[in-house]
Amino acid sequence: MEENESLLEDQWVSFFIEVVLAVKKDYNCMDYIFTSGENILGLSDLIRLNRTGPTVYPKNALLFLEWIENFPSKKNIKDKFDVIALYFIIDIGIGSDSFWNNCNIYNIPKLFYSTAREIINSSSTSIDYNCATDFHNKEKMESVKNIVIDNNWYSIYNEFYRSSHIYKAFLSPYIKNAVDFLFYYSRLELIELLDTKKDVPVLWGVFEYFGADVALELALSTNSNCINFYTISSIFPFNGNNQKTFDGKSMVYLLLNIFNDFELTRHIMKIFNTYPLRYPYLQQFLGKALASKESELLIKLYFDSISLSLSDSTADNASRKAVSECMRVLSLHATDLFRKSCWRIAHEIWGEWLFVNKNNQDFIHGIKVCEIDFAITMYYIECCTSNVRELEITKLIGEMSDFSSQWFKSSSEMISYWYIRLSILQPIFHAQNSLNNIDDSKVMIGITYMPNCFRDNEYIYSMLRG
Numbered sequence: 001m002e003e004n005e006s007l008l009e010d011q012w013v014s015f016f017i018e019v020v021l022a023v024k025k026d027y028n029c030m031d032y033i034f035t036s037g038e039n040i041l042g043l044s045d046l047i048r049l050n051r052t053g054p055t056v057y058p059k060n061a062l063l064f065l066e067w068i069e070n071f072p073s074k075k076n077i078k079d080k081f082d083v084i085a086l087y088f089i090i091d092i093g094i095g096s097d098s099f100w101n102n103c104n105i106y107n108i109p110k111l112f113y114s115t116a117r118e119i120i121n122s123s124s125t126s127i128d129y130n131c132a133t134d135f136h137n138k139e140k141m142e143s144v145k146n147i148v149i150d151n152n153w154y155s156i157y158n159e160f161y162r163s164s165h166i167y168k169a170f171l172s173p174y175i176k177n178a179v180d181f182l183f184y185y186s187r188l189e190l191i192e193l194l195d196t197k198k199d200v201p202v203l204w205g206v207f208e209y210f211g212a213d214v215a216l217e218l219a220l221s222t223n224s225n226c227i228n229f230y231t232i233s234s235i236f237p238f239n240g241n242n243q244k245t246f247d248g249k250s251m252v253y254l255l256l257n258i259f260n261d262f263e264l265t266r267h268i269m270k271i272f273n274t275y276p277l278r279y280p281y282l283q284q285f286l287g288k289a290l291a292s293k294e295s296e297l298l299i300k301l302y303f304d305s306i307s308l309s310l311s312d313s314t315a316d317n318a319s320r321k322a323v324s325e326c327m328r329v330l331s332l333h334a335t336d337l338f339r340k341s342c343w344r345i346a347h348e349i350w351g352e353w354l355f356v357n358k359n360n361q362d363f364i365h366g367i368k369v370c371e372i373d374f375a376i377t378m379y380y381i382e383c384c385t386s387n388v389r390e391l392e393i394t395k396l397i398g399e400m401s402d403f404s405s406q407w408f409k410s411s412s413e414m415i416s417y418w419y420i421r422l423s424i425l426q427p428i429f430h431a432q433n434s435l436n437n438i439d440d441s442k443v444m445i446g447i448t449y450m451p452n453c454f455r456d457n458e459y460i461y462s463m464l465r466g
Contacts, residue, residue, distance in 0.1 A: 265301065
């Protein structure tokens with residue numbers, strides 16, 4: 001080794017000893033050590049490049065990288081404090097994931113494994129729920145503890161999602177190094193540690209830190225419900241603005257993994273599909289996964305989980321668009337037999353839901369649509385003959401024409417009676433129109449239909465106007 005390199009190594013060893021002493025004193029108060037690191041040749045270049053992004057590494061920086069990569073193999077690691085000190089230096093100069101993903105350390109000391117386990121197991125958070133009294137605060141803490149122990153995934157999500165965007169920021173450099181090290185050197189051990197951990201903010205923060213690709217890779221190497229839950233929760237934030245890029249096939253495989261456990265699937269559908277507009281980027285992957293699984297039970301769960309609502313036909317209903325996208329993708333990938341089963345299930349659910357709407361007091365005064373109209377249109381296209389469609393149209397038009405001879409409690413009830421039937425006619429007319437015009441979209445967006453017999457019927461309109 002050249003004399004200059006020997007002097008550099010002496011400086012690096014001295015700094016390492018300084019970091020070890022600081023770690024033993026209080027490894028959560030290391031700001032002054034960071035300042036010292038900015039004056040260490042080689043490391044200072046890495047710290048600067050870690051902030052600005054690497055371009056070309058100076059020679060001293062490359063020498064430092066070589067030194068720190070070989071450092072553990074030279075029997076320099078004597079206890080867990082040495083490992084934690086190394087973690088700190090890696091974090092400020094190189095970045096944990098970058099280092100462990102690219103290093104080639106041979107004969108890694110067992111202390112690295114035991115220290116990583118200890119750091120992950122001991123990492124915890126404390127939450128003040130700001131209740132009015134200590135008694136109510138303890139009650140709340142006990143309630144949250146129980147839903148976590150019971151793996152009540154819907155309640156866990158509902159309790160913690162509001163702050164999920166900040167969990168990663170509170171991760172220490174030591175747990176980042178611990179999970180990265182085990183991910184690349186002992187993945188099964190990492191899965192076991194994460195699967196048994198019960199601290200939600202720590203787990204959510206870890207999966208946010210991993211990023212979509214690493215989280216998906218980890219999830220697809222196990223059947224752990226815990227890891228599946230935190231993976232999908234970290235990839236699709238509550239605000240619906242998914243800025244992450246990831247492999248679409250891996251996401252479909254993750255959903256198929258989740259579908260293997262019906263109870264977990266029930267929770268996931270309730271979280272992510274009650275209001276599809278919150279997670280629009282998930283829908284196309286759901287469509288592919290549902291088509292691949294070919295389970296009528298899962299399809300029923302999918303439709304049942306959606307909070308169906310009536311909206312104006314001209315409204316920009318984001319949930320309706322999201323569900324239509326899911327069904328469009330499913331229709332492209334499902335077999336003919338399964339696809340028709342999906343439409344029949346949707347039609348059955350739609351019919352039951354409409355019956356409730358017909359008999360409640362939420363009156364409607366215009367053409368209304370709902371989230372699963374695409375599936376209903378496809379039902380009338382693929383599951384019904386032209387004779388069946390014509391009979392249904394004739395029946396509904398007959399009821400609409402004869403409405404003035406019936407008794408209603410109010411004019412609102414009378415108007416609602418007429419428009420509910422006109423709304424039911426919309427997917428049937430759209431199905432006929434789509435069959436006659438092959439290029440027309442099956443998604444009924446911004447389109448309404450009026451039977452010819454009512455278009456210029458002043459008597460009908462005068463009755464509806466009261």
